[in-house]
Amino acid sequence: MDKLKQILTAKEIDERVSDIANQISHDFENSTPILLGVLKGSYIFLADLTRKMKIESEVEFVRLKSYNGNTSTNNVKILYDFNKSLEERDIIIIEDIIDTGNTLNFLCKKIQELNPRSISIASFLVKPESNKFRFKIDYIGFEIPSDFVVGYGLDFNEKYRNLDSLFCLINK
Ligand code: IMP
Numbered sequence: 735m736d737k738l739k740q741i742l743t744a745k746e747i748d749e750r751v752s753d754i755a756n757q758i759s760h761d762f763e764n765s766t767p768i769l770l771g772v773l774k775g776s777y778i779f780l781a782d783l784t785r786k787m788k789i790e791s792e793v794e795f796v797r798l799k800s801y802n803g804n805t806s807t808n809n810v811k812i813l814y815d816f817n818k819s820l821e822e823r824d825i826i827i828i829e830d831i832i833d834t835g836n837t838l839n840f841l842c843k844k845i846q847e848l849n850p851r852s853i854s855i856a857s858f859l860v861k862p863e864s865n866k867f868r869f870k871i872d873y874i875g876f877e878i879p880s881d882f883v884v885g886y887g888l889d890f891n892e893k894y895r896n897l898d899s900l901f902c903l904i905n906k
Pocket residue numbers: 772775800801806829830831832833834835836837838881882883884888889890
């Protein structure tokens with residue numbers, strides 16, 4: 735049995751996601767941005783965010799994999815790709831968490847080649863201690879220490895994504 739310790743409540747998460755939705759609605763009021771969700775971890779954040787946003791938007795997904803159990807690897811693989819044109823569109827990448835930044839580094843390079851008008855990044859969580867690429871993250875839910883966390887979309891070997899608040903995994 736894994737031991738979990740709660741670090742963010744559902745209410746804290748809800749309030750912060752509302753703030754970000756308002757900010758994005760304000761920043762993109764004259765645009766219809768494409769929210770590009772990185773599967774699987776971002777699915778709950780993306781669903782909550784889009785329902786709280788007050789502007790028109792479109793949703794696409796990409797599925798990448800860099801993690802094996804609870805270890806990040808440099809080797810990022812595309813498991814599912816989108817086929818929509820991103821040319822001259824405002825793209826907001828929606829991530830669950832930025833740990834080393836390997837996944838994001840890979841994805842940003844790939845999207846840049848598709849000639850979008852702009853690329854912004856929204857991440858529910860950031861582990862600033864490990865973000866080795868020093869990416870500018872436009873919208874950050876919460877900054878957390880480098881512990882392994884689960885819930886609100888984030889998993890440990892596919893478990894715990896459905897938890898509505900955030901937990902630290904103690905005996906991983
Ligand atoms: P990065 O490439 O090291 O930045 O890691 C990115 C991906 O690893 C995230 O999008 C998550 O899917 C996964 N990940 C990183 N840290 C955690 C964690 O603490 N809990 C669950 N998944 C994580």
